[in-house]
Amino acid sequence: MTTKTITPELQQILDTVKVHRNLSVPLLVETATQKGEGLLTSTGALSVTTGKYTGRSPKDKFIVRDETTENQVHWGPVNQPFDPEKFDKLYTKVLDYLKTKEELYVFDGFAGSDTEYRLPIRVINEFSWQNLFVHQLFIRPNAEELQAHTPQFTVIGVPGCVADPAVDGTNSETFIICSFEKRVILIGGTHYAGEMKKSIFSVMNYLLPQKGVMPMHCSANIGEKGDVALFFGLSGTGKTTLSADPNRRLIGDDEHGWTDNGVFNFEGGCYAKAIRLTEANEPEIWNAIKFGAVLENVLVDRESRLPDYDSDQLTENTRAAYPIDYIPGAVLPSLGGNPEVIVFLTADAFGVLPPIAKLTKEQAMYYFLSGYTSKLAGTERGITEPEATFSTCFGAPFLPLAPTVYAELLGEKITKHNAKVYLVNTGWTGGAYGTGSRMKLSYTRAMVTAAIENRLDSAEFVTDEIFGLAIPTAVEGVPADVLNPRNTWENKDAYDAQARDLASRFVKNFEKFDSVSDEIKSAAPRV
Secondary structure, eight states: OOOTTSOHHHHHHHHHSEEEESOOHHHHHHHHHHTTSOEEOTTSOEEEOOTTOOSBOGGGEEEEOSTTTTTTSOOSSSSEEEOHHHHHHHHHHHHHHHHTOSEEEEEEEEEOSSTTTOEEEEEEESSHHHHHHHHHHSBOOOHHHHHTOOOSEEEEEETTOOOOHHHHOOSSSOEEEEETTTTEEEEESOOOTHHHHHHHHHHHHHHGGGGTOEEEEEEEEEOTTOOEEEEEOOTTSSHHHHHOOTTSEEEESSEEEEETTEEEESOSEEEEEOTTOOTTTOHHHHHHOSTTOEEESOEEOTTTOOEETTOOSSOSOOEEEEEGGGSTTOOSSOEEOOEEEEEEEEOOTTSOSOSEEEEOHHHHHHHHHHOEEEEOTTSBTTOOSOEEEEOGGGOGGGOOSOHHHHHHHHHHHHHHHTOEEEEEEOSEESSSTTTSEEOOHHHHHHHHHHHHTTTTTTOOEEEOTTTOOEEESOBTTBOHHHHSHHHHOSOHHHHHHHHHHHHHHHHHHHTTOTTSOHHHHTTSOOO
16 A cells, blocks of 8 residues: 555555565564674673764755745754755656665664554564564564554655765765655665654654644653653653663653653663673663664674673664563553653763752753763764763654644643652762762662651652752751762862853753743743
8 A cells, every 4th residue: 555655655665575474573683693783792782883973963854945944944053944845856867766776674663662553663674683673673563463554654764875975965975854744754865774763753743742642752650659750851861761760660762752641662672882881880771782682883893792782882872772561660651640750861071060959940841952962982973982961851753743842742741740840960960071970879779768668758858059940958868968969079169150051052042932931031040
């Protein structure tokens, strides 16, 4: 069956070229190893490398600007416009490239575990390992669903098809271009599989707010009593790690929607950072890297096939992709009720934000819109060490609509469901990056657990003089002096100067949100 997203020209190619449709995991792994796309590790995972692109390439990402998107998309450096005619020509170029392939791989599945809001998708790949990746990351249909499957969005992933910027209108040989009118995403010139995952996330972020659903760049888990917790944060801040809690069940590690009935995962898998992974610190993730999992850019000894998770020789942004049911006790289908606790994760490279602070609703709105964190090495092309940044709603690279659309949805949800919000710094303590040290994972886990189990409700708090944040004076399992960041610095004057510097950055960044209420503006740090 053809749809708007599967043009007659594309359908003809799929009917002509040898197409492997919805292959099983063993067949995809077998094909990938036979073709030399990757090798099996000692645990049975498929190890692959992605060449010079080991992270997303945001400067090469575009949205076609047409009648469908003209007045909807928040145009700018993140949502770069692309000419419809140039898209059509590039689409033809991609189809011509597909015609040269002896074999193609197709995955049919869904984004969204809530059947009322899920998006049927098709992904077409030239490499079997990338088809294995999407098979594990998105939601896999059962036999009955597969028979009735009609894609509403198609991703064409062709790493070997490179653009000519002078002819094709791109910024480089790489392109990630979405047409909402044609419901097609073209990805070429990069082998990094995360582009496929995040492109569909961006699509969901465009479609769902129009249905009153809040799309979120967050992980989610659920306790024995059915209490749901959300973890917002950019790549590398700890979403996957903290949500994979042995005492709670995982709903999802990265992308969710929040309806009137609760939350649902967009995906059927997890995409965890693997750098410095240890069994002791992250046993759930460690044990999930088995047959069927995909390791991206992890150095592997060719003789023993042992992965070296400590090595950043290829990139800091090493990754492991695996289906969510590889995590013991994962919630299937990935649905949960309305969250009681929301955690904003930040990796503060300045080392001045507290490791945990309780936020008022106004502060929650302020810090959500600010989206402060540090881009960590390797997550994007050109990032070689932590870099302070403000990423609106903790997910600016993936938000096609105006930031206030998402912020207003969050505010409505917090009020309606009386959710508690905490800011948690998983970044540096005792000094800035290069001087201080990264916050111990065991401390962060203890603080997050205390928040989720409501043990901070009766805690004593002190107010940070610059940021106005409420900091608990004691948390079980955490040294008291760690809780107040100023106490961890040897040079208190240096801390004060660094804190004032970061506060001024917050204030300057927030100037662009002139339309928000005075109550939200009043939650700004004191400069």
